[in-house]
Amino acid sequence: MLRYMLAVFIGSCSYGVLSTIVKLAYQAGAKTSVVTVGQFLIGWFILFVCYFFSRRKEKISYQDKGKLMLAGIPTGLVGVFYYLALVKVEASLGIILLFQFVWIGIVLDYLFFKRTPDKGKAMSVMILFVGTLMASGIIHGGLIGADLIGIVYGLLAAVSFSLFIFTNASILPALPPVQRSYYMVTGSTLAVLVIFLPSLMNLNGGDSLLSLGTYGIMLGLFGVVIPPFLFAYGMPKIGATLGSILGSAELPVAVGLSMFVLGERVTVIQWIGVVIIFIGIIFPNLYKRR
Template sequence: MANLKYIIMVLMGGIMYGTMSSFVKLFYSRGYHAAELSFSQAFLAAVFLGTAQFLSRKGKVRLTRNEFISLLATGGAIGLTNYLYYQSVSYISASLAIVILMQFTWFSLLLDWAVFGKKPNKSELLTVVFILIGTVMAANLFGEDVQSLSWIGITLALCSSLTYAIYIVANSRVGHTVGWLPKSMVIMAGSALTIFIINVKTILAGSYFSYEFAMMAVFLAIIGTTIPTALFAAAIPKIGAGISSILMTIELPVAVLCASIVLNEQLGFVQIVGILVMLAAISTMNYYKSLKNKKEKQSGSALSP
């Protein structure tokens, strides 16, 4: 029953993440932009997490210089992800944006191979092929409306997928000795700082004192960042990264369903089949990755004296 609780926590975090693109696109209709929305989301999340850290029993955060810089840079990657992803939905549908964002699964494999020399095995390469097939179907790239697609939006979504992969790889390798609360706080601070630096003129020119904008920003910060971060940090160590990665694929169908309800976006049969193919391929990839990691740990412990 304990594992069930943590499984539900990961699922809830994925569901919350999945709703964000639809609400951001809805907020665009109120005259707001990706820069101010993504910045306020990251900044308020850092404030909320910092307040929680201040009120916690542990008090002060003790980080080495390398840990602090690494976590800030990791936050920069997720900040760029949110900004680019939010930018993409101003050009393409929320459904298409989430489909392209899911390419982070094979981008992360390429990063592990290029940077750390971890060559993907045959089963991983096969699942990448199925992810790409599912993507082509889900994006309806062979449909009649392909000429109406915004390639700017697709490029932005692809870039957000790459930076998301960088964030995932970096987050798994830095700050292992840092508690989840200060780690999340510094990452969100790095996210806000990065978005501010690349959009300084737009952000400084924005108006942030209206009740409407405040409610939007608080909603994005709490539902899109603070609560999922807390849920993942508490639950993922309990059930493992492999199972968690499979559970987090719920973000894809939730985003598509939310886009259908909130934005009235329509999907055809081929697109639905493509999404199912992607979900199956991503789940299979993460399953085999978890088995591979388990075997490596077992062999490592067997060799240790």
């Protein structure tokens, strides 16, 4: 059991590293288009190699391939909006905005499927609201200098992530993980290329290739390759409750790295807010076990 728990924990921490890598890339002069396209292109190539040499492959129709590729588009949009947000806001605030996907997912569930949230989910939304107020710094004026466009991008990333969760849970879940990931990442990569193609055509070739090689490999590994494999390995063994708890490790990792690596100021109140958000995420799963 320990190795499955460790796999999910490491996968979650991998996601938490992304915002810091992106901020370092920006400090080095990399553009959002290069960072985002680099992550998905390199991640796609690694998955292609894994898929090509994989022995577990199922024959699926072109229609199913198309469904998987469409389901992967929200993943690409998460990268686009999240990385655009990080241009405008600090990494510690960016991850707080992204984690609003929890209550946004509950709202989408009601809008699309008319499923009324139970008491556990309703309590979770209230806990998340309080935690977000504290973690974002709004209580002590921490948002006064924050860019409104950056906040909007962060919330759009959260909406995209909620859509990804919906599609990921319902489309061909029994397909081998490598094969499924390959087609979904193909869809997200194509979406990112279409969005950023005009920007890429205006970049300096040498600088772009340097940024692509330096940061694209790290982002591709930590954002596209490592987490899906580790989650596919560990999640079925440990269950949804423990999985959600370990999966929430992304939040403190991202905030901690923004503080210690990037030198961003994170107050005690904001750390308390992070803990409250963590509680809000795991609360519905603990409530179900009663």
